[in-house]
Amino acid sequence: MSTWDRFVDTFFNGKVMLKYLPDILSGMVVTIELAVLIVLSGLAAGLALALVRSLAIRPLNWLIIFIVDLFRSLPPLVIIVLMYFGLPYAEISPSGFVSTWLSLAFVLMAFSEEIFWAGITSVHKGQWEASRSTGLSFGQTLINVVLPQALRLTIPPLTNRTIAITKGTALGTVVAVTEILGEASSAVSNSYNPSPLMMGAAAYLVLFLPVVVLARRLETKFAWKR
């Protein structure tokens, strides 16, 4: 066997791959479930916090800023570990899936709040005044006039951040979530062969590469002409 053949036989072993393909596929389903949950709840919570912040209630805003800073400072893996290995000491035992979901959703909430907020404050004060002068309420102005302008501005940073955080679903493997990496790792130790890991890597690319490419196009589309 030539070196090349041996390489292919080790890293892209057809038999092993076929055997563990179902595992990797089920891992993909878990990864997708996690990702969708994280994106939906994280962005919704971030937007909600930004809207509350725009009400300008002092003590509430300090609290929001603290929470945002906290989840921006802590490594996601630390939050996951704290939830999964720490909370049980307080008689709360979230599963690995829930720990990963909530941790990453909190992180996305923090980052997206900051971005949404920057977007809202960057809308010119005159827009508020024009709208209020025609009789629209604070809420109507926020929804009809300010948010559409703010969101446009936030799309590029938001997509990049969302992708980066959603990739963190792989961290779930540390707390026994059977997502792609978890399935691939256990397949490697069962088969003594790295091929499942290569499949896992490919699975991540299949899921995330289209999103990254799409994000690049969005970025160009929504880039503001200076």
Add this chain to the structure above:
Amino acid sequence: MIQTFFNIEIIAAAWPIVLSGLLNTILLSLIVVPLGLFGGLILALLASVKNPLVRWPLMAWVDFFRAFPPLVLLILLFAGLPFAGLELGGFACVAIAFFLNTGAYYGEIFRAGIDSVPAGQVEAGRSTGLSRLQAMGYIVLPQAVRNVLPDLLSNTLEVVKLTSLGSVVAVPELLYQARQAQSLTYNPTPIVVAAIIYFLMLWPLVRLLSRLENRALAGRR
């Protein structure tokens, strides 16, 4: 509750372990950040050659690593390479994985920075007799870095946080040591302490960033 999650005796007992972890985290960051910056700069300089034959593969390279979770990359090196007869150890794997991953991110940032400098700047420099490289080094890069400073800092924050992945491949950094201490003491206090340390260490940077970012976005109206 405080007895469980912030137990003073356990802090005292675990402190040496946690402290050694903190030192390793700092050390790891000091290696990984310059490595990533260097890789990113190389990528961006290559991409500044406006030849599509160079630019497209680089874009693909960058997008590849933007799509690839860093932990998967790390595991691939740590658990995959031994099958090819290459046993690198956790520390080296972390260094290589981060060089590839964060290099791509830094590269993208540097590229955006270089693109943001008007072409007239280079032309002005060349017209005074500077070489291409000199124009890049003396005129374009300083402006580029200033333009994307918030993004560079923000990525650096992410890299420091990412060093916690080292714990998965037994690199004795802060999180790993805290978990060791936790399993020795049967108490979550060490992890809480580690979290507090991360927070205190990175909070100033987060504060600074949120001010810079707000200003940057407001300026783009």
Add this chain to the structure above:
Amino acid sequence: MTKPIVDARAIHKHFGALHVLKGVDLRVAERELVFVIGPSGSGKSTLLRCLNRLEEPSSGSIVVDGIDMLDPRTDINHARQRIGMVFQSFNLYPHMTALGNVTLALRKVAGKSRAEADRLGHAALERVGLADRAEHTPGQLSGGQQQRVAIARSIALEPRVMLFDEPTSALDPELVGSVLEVMRSLRESGMTMIVVSHEMGFARNAADRVVFMDDGLIVEQGPPAAIFETPTHERTRAFIGQIQRH
């Protein structure tokens, strides 16, 4: 004066330690055009913005068209529909078409159906001479056109009073005329207007009354000819002299 449509009394406004309005009384009759002049920082914009409560007066009373603007029970959003405001910087919504700009409040505040709002919106755009620009976004319009859309946005709500804060100051000179033209036709249709502006020519032939403000107070007021030709106060004379030298 018959019962005034705008009746502001003893308006004071502080910004922290800064005392910007120091007891301004302003009564405006129906169909009257009041022109407000004064040096920069004298409080002209602040006065206008107090009238529709974009700025909260520190004390005083404001009644517009029989509505007590400072009464906490007043539905301020409803009241503001009766007071149109035109800004120096247009403040059109960049993400909407001209028609969208004009119809937003019609739909959201006046509760009109989309079809009805569109009909009224088209009519308002017609009045400012921009019937053919309904589907343009602000970015596709010239400054003068943008300001006319902003005027249409206000008049579509059929306000009882219109406030103009330097409506032509941000415009290139050749675009000023089209906006003044619209303002003149509004005046002819009987609109009550309070105008802060430096367009002295417009003041001379369109204003019923010129009000001179300085340092947070109304110093002097009267018919345009009187204020411009024979001001009685030293400060008025100095200000008029200054602007006429330009």
